[in-house]
Amino acid sequence: MGGIVLGKVYEDGEIIVRQGDKGDCMYVIQSGDVEVVEETDGNELVLAVLKEGDFFGEMAIFEQQVRSATVRARGEARVLTVDRRTLMRRIQNDPSVAFNILHTMSHRIRVLDKELGRVKAMLAELVGEVGASSRGEK
Amino acid sequence: MRWGPPSKRSLATQLAQRGEDDTGRLELVDGSRIAVIGGGPAGSLFTYFVFKMAEVVGLELTVDIFEPRTFTRCGPAGCNHCGGIVSESLVQLLATEGINLPPRVVQRGLDSYLLHMDVGSVRIDTPLHEQRIAAVFRGNGPRDARHIDWDSFDDFLLRLAVGRGAKTVRRVVTGIDWSNEKPVPTHAGERGEPYDLVAVAAGINSNLLRTIEAEPCGYERPSSVATYLCEFQLDRETIQRHLGSSMHVFLLDLPRLEFAALVPKGNVVTMCLLGHEIDMDLVRAFLDSAEVRACFPPGADLPAKVCNCSPLINVRGPARPYSDRLVFIGDSGVTRLYKDGIGAAYRTAKAAASTVVFQGVSKAAFDRHYRGTCRRISRDNAIGKFIFAFNGQIQRRRFTRRAILRMVSEEQASPGAQRYLSRVLWDLFSGSAPYREVLLNTMRPGFIRGILRHTVRSILPFEDRPMVEGKFHGRDRTG
Numbered sequence: 123m124g125g126i127v128l129g130k131v132y133e134d135g136e137i138i139v140r141q142g143d144k145g146d147c148m149y150v151i152q153s154g155d156v157e158v159v160e161e162t163d164g165n166e167l168v169l170a171v172l173k174e175g176d177f178f179g180e181m182a183i184f185e186q187q188v189r190s191a192t193v194r195a196r197g198e199a200r201v202l203t204v205d206r207r208t209l210m211r212r213i214q215n216d217p218s219v220a221f222n223i224l225h226t227m228s229h230r231i232r233v234l235d236k237e238l239g240r241v242k243a244m245l246a247e248l249v250g251e252v253g254a255s256s257r258g259e260k
Numbered sequence: 261m262r263w264g265p266p267s268k269r270s271l272a273t274q275l276a277q278r279g280e281d282d283t284g285r286l287e288l289v290d291g292s293r294i295a296v297i298g299g300g301p302a303g304s305l306f307t308y309f310v311f312k313m314a315e316v317v318g319l320e321l322t323v324d325i326f327e328p329r330t331f332t333r334c335g336p337a338g339c340n341h342c343g344g345i346v347s348e349s350l351v352q353l354l355a356t357e358g359i360n361l362p363p364r365v366v367q368r369g370l371d372s373y374l375l376h377m378d379v380g381s382v383r384i385d386t387p388l389h390e391q392r393i394a395a396v397f398r399g400n401g402p403r404d405a406r407h408i409d410w411d412s413f414d415d416f417l418l419r420l421a422v423g424r425g426a427k428t429v430r431r432v433v434t435g436i437d438w439s440n441e442k443p444v445p446t447h448a449g450e451r452g453e454p455y456d457l458v459a460v461a462a463g464i465n466s467n468l469l470r471t472i473e474a475e476p477c478g479y480e481r482p483s484s485v486a487t488y489l490c491e492f493q494l495d496r497e498t499i500q501r502h503l504g505s506s507m508h509v510f511l512l513d514l515p516r517l518e519f520a521a522l523v524p525k526g527n528v529v530t531m532c533l534l535g536h537e538i539d540m541d542l543v544r545a546f547l548d549s550a551e552v553r554a555c556f557p558p559g560a561d562l563p564a565k566v567c568n569c570s571p572l573i574n575v576r577g578p579a580r581p582y583s584d585r586l587v588f589i590g591d592s593g594v595t596r597l598y599k600d601g602i603g604a605a606y607r608t609a610k611a612a613a614s615t616v617v618f619q620g621v622s623k624a625a626f627d628r629h630y631r632g633t634c635r636r637i638s639r640d641n642a643i644g645k646f647i648f649a650f651n652g653q654i655q656r657r658r659f660t661r662r663a664i665l666r667m668v669s670e671e672q673a674s675p676g677a678q679r680y681l682s683r684v685l686w687d688l689f690s691g692s693a694p695y696r697e698v699l700l701n702t703m704r705p706g707f708i709r710g711i712l713r714h715t716v717r718s719i720l721p722f723e724d725r726p727m728v729e730g731k732f733h734g735r736d737r738t739g
Contacts, residue, residue, distance in 0.1 A: 126366040128351060130390040150355040153363075175360055202360075203388055204352040208692070212353055215636065216610060218313075222358050 127152045129202035132195035141192040145182030146206045148223075151175065154199030159192045171196065180223050183209060286584060286622035290320045292456040294616075295445050296426070297433045297468065299327030300340050300398075302590025302605035303461035304417035308359075309613035311424035319617065323426040324455075326433045326445060331415035335403030340414055341465060341571035342601065343489060343523055343532040345370075345507070346394040348386070349692040350603040359420065361394055364411040367525035368395040372506040373689050375668065376551040377661045378513065382668045383506065384682050384689075391505060393690060395525045402491045402528055402567035410526060433462070435471045436586070443585050457585050457621045459612060461605075464574045464591045477583065482574040482591065488533040488543055490568035498557060499524045508555055509689050511655050511664070514545055518648055519598060521689075522555055528566070534573070534598055573601070576641070581634060582626035587612045594634040597641040598648065599691030604637055644695035647688065662718040667710050680707035 129152045132138055139145060141161050151174050158170045158178065169191060172178055178193055183206050195201075212219050288294075294310065296303045307323050314321050331338045344367070346354075351361065369391025373384045386392060396413035422428060435446040442454035462468045464484050473481045503524035510520040519534040533546060546552060547562060556562055574591040581593030589612050590605040611633035612626075619625040654660040664681065671679040684701050687693035701707060 126369050126391075126394075127363050128361060128366060128369045128391050128394055130388070150360065152355075152360060175358070177356075202352065202355050202392065203390055204356055208349045208352050209356060211693075211697075212349075215633070216607070216614075218610075218614065219353065219356060222356060 127200045129200045132156075132199050132201060134195055134197050136195045138193045138195065138199075138201055139179055139189045139191075141189050143189050145179055145189050147203045148177055148179040148183050148206075148209070149193070150177045150202045150204060152200045152202050155196040156193050156199050156201070157196045159194065160190075161192060177204075177223070177226065180227065182206070183223075286625070287620045288314075288319065288321060288456055288616060292319075292321050293453075294321060294323045294457045294459065295433075295443070295452075295455040296323060296325045296459045296461060297445065298461035298463060298466070298590070298592070299325045299329075299331075299418045299421075299428065300414050300461060300463060300590065300605070301417055301602050302463075302592070302609045303327070303459065304414070304421040305606050306459050306461060306589055306609035306613050307421035307426045308417070308424055309610050310617060311421075311426070313613055313617040317617065323421075324429050325418070325421060325426050326429045326431055327418065328430055328432045329399075330430075331398070331412040331418065332400050334400050334408070335567060336569065337399075338412065339397075339399030339567075339569075340463065341489065341569050342398050343521070343530055344396045344398050344413065344525070345523060345602075346396055346413070347600045347603050347691045348392045349690075350600065350606060351392050351394055353603075353606070361396075361413075362411065362416065364409070365396055365413050365416045366394045367397060367410060367528075368505060369393070370395055370505050370507050370524075372504075373686065374506045374508045375511065375664075375685065375689075376508060376555070377511045377665060378549075378551065379658065379662045380665045380669075381551070381554075382665055382672065384668060384672065384686050386686075387679075393507065395507075395523050395530075397525065402493065404566065433468055435468070436460075436475075441584070455585075457587070457616055459616075460586070460588045460592045461590045461609070462592055464572050466592070469592055479581075479583075479588070480578045482578060482593070482595075483576040484572035485534075485536060485575050486538060486570045487535075487573050488531075488538045488568070488570050490531050490543075490565045492529045492531070492556075492563040493527060493566045494529060494556075494563050496527050499527065499529060502557060503529060503555055507689070510546070510549075510551055511651075511661060512546070512549055512551060513656055513658075513661075514542065514549075516542055517546065517655075518652065520546055522552070529563075538570070573598070577634065577638060579634075579638075580623075580627070580631065582612075582623060582630060584623045585621050587616070587621075587626060587630065594637045596637060596691060597644040597695070599644075599688075603691060607633055607637070640694045640696055643699050647695055647698060651688070659718040660715065663711065663714040666718060667714040670714075671710075678706055680704060680710055 138149060138156060151172055153174055156172050157168050160167045160169055181190065296307050303325055307325060310323060329338055370393035371386050371389060371391045375382050375384060398414050400408060400412045431447050433445045434448050436458060437444040437446050437451055439454045443458040444454045445452045464482055469481045472479050508522040516537055517533065517535040521532045523530040574595045575597060577594030581588035589608045591601060593608055595601050595604040611630050615625055615629040619629045654664060667681045671677060671682045684698055687698045
């Protein structure tokens with residue numbers, strides 16, 4: 123027996139959630155990898171690669187907003203859907219169910235903060251370099 | 261065993277000995293010791309959440325899990341006597357909690373229910389066509405199982421608890437004694453050590469509950485009914501061909517039978533019968549029915565049973581399954597009626613864990629923070645009783661069975677259409693939603709309109725004609 127993995131199988135490149143679509147569930151990766159891609163003006167930027175045990179799409183559970191990025195399978199992946207109805211019903215009685223999600227969201231904010239700091243520093247450096255070179259030209 | 265009315269010692273002495281703070285709360289402190297009696301899902305999940313929550317508040321605890329069985333053993337020696345279904349909602353909630361069932365634990369992922377009646381069969385798919393129900397072995401498979409390439413569900417959860425820091429004690433707890441207001445597990449008359457809290461997760465089939473009930477302590481064992489479980493061995497391909505990845509549920513007009521199901525697993529099919537006074541006559545009548553026969557390879561006799569048992573299930577728990585330093589979780593306390601027992605074990609285990617870590621271990625703390633969870637389940641069970649009684653009436657009338665078949669078939673064959681009855685039956689069979697929600701869904705105008713229309717059509721003689729092939733998702737045998 124190769125073992126039974128719960129959820130739904132997505133083939134390599136198959137889209138699990140599409141940026142701009144309305145969502146009412148989140149996903150937990152049971153096996154394989156997925157990539158989170160932001161599409162802007164026809165260009166794609168890979169924001170993250172998520173692995174077994176990671177979850178995504180949780181923002182749709184808490185906000186009635188469209189998906190902020192596209193997520194697709196990287197190789198074969200099996201992904202379990204968690205319905206908003208199931209989760210919210212449970213959170214009503216046991217708010218600590220959301221703790222794991224908050225923990226991950228908090229970690230993602232920390233990573234984003236670091237990334238933002240790095241980008242700001244790069245920009246400042248670039249502005250400095252441009253300023254210096256324009257002064258040199260004068 | 262002594263608890264309940266306070267002794268005549270001074271209040272100050274009692275408070276000091278019982279470890280109460282000045283607000284009268286009995287609390288766990290660094291170094292507190294917890295005994296968990298029973299290493300099934302309730303005991304293991306309680307331990308897992310106690311450690312997880314204690315870590316959040318920086319509390320260092322010792323937890324001993326008393327479990328004499330080894331779940332890696334085949335047959336009754338390692339089994340917890342249960343159908344072995346992890347419901348759709350529990351699979352999702354565990355995944356959200358970070359507990360993903362490993363492939364070796366899942367015997368089969370189920371994505372649908374096949375409802376069988378004498379008037380025909382119909383398939384009810386998950387809304388997302390996704391395998392979200394797990395068929396598992398609670399122990400390590402049936403008696404004499406060979407070439408074991410799977411893991412036990414209970415062993416997986418126990419290992420999670422041990423991974424968090426619990427110690428497994430391979431001893432049978434036969435009673436609970438008290439010393440300085442602290443509970444002391446006893447082993448065949450031999451006293452163990454005192455603990456700051458004992459969580460009883462021994463299960464309804466344990467003799468320990470009888471012993472505790474016999475003590476003048478006020479604990480009442482849950483009311484129970486006997487069920488019947490057995491397992492048939494077949495090869496994997498045959499199971500896939502005949503039962504697929506569906507749970508097979510039967511609505512048959514057999515007296516005393518409330519619910520019957522066949523659960524396909526790896527190379528085993530588990531049969532579960534729930535009802536009143538289930539005896540071998542009822543088992544034989546069920547197995548001899550054409551609907552059950554149709555689920556197995558044609559022509560041959562039914563495969564031999566490799567394991568069977570008649571465990572009790574909890575149908576009404578005690579009002580207050582706790583006292584000072586003592587709490588009953590899982591089906592030792594309150595569980596869901598007929599369905600999702602493992603889900604109820606998760607809910608009561610987590611509610612009890614959160615109470616003991618954040619609120620204390622006194623009866624008052626359990627009253628304030630644990631009783632609510634138990635009451636919610638008990639109240640919902642009262643609605644469940646009504647629903648199952650109504651379901652029994654449907655089972656007994658051919659025209660209502662036909663109405664059910666017609667309405668579900670029509671819903672399943674119409675993509676995008678509202679699936680009123682399919683949803684009700686799905687939630688009822690899978691145990692994914694509270695019974696209250698199932699009942700509320702039967703009050704929706706669309707449900708009432710649909711059921712009335714199909715009931716009338718099932719009664720009228722000129723409607724009794726063969727159904728157009730392909731029109732219905734199910735197989736109709738009325739024409």
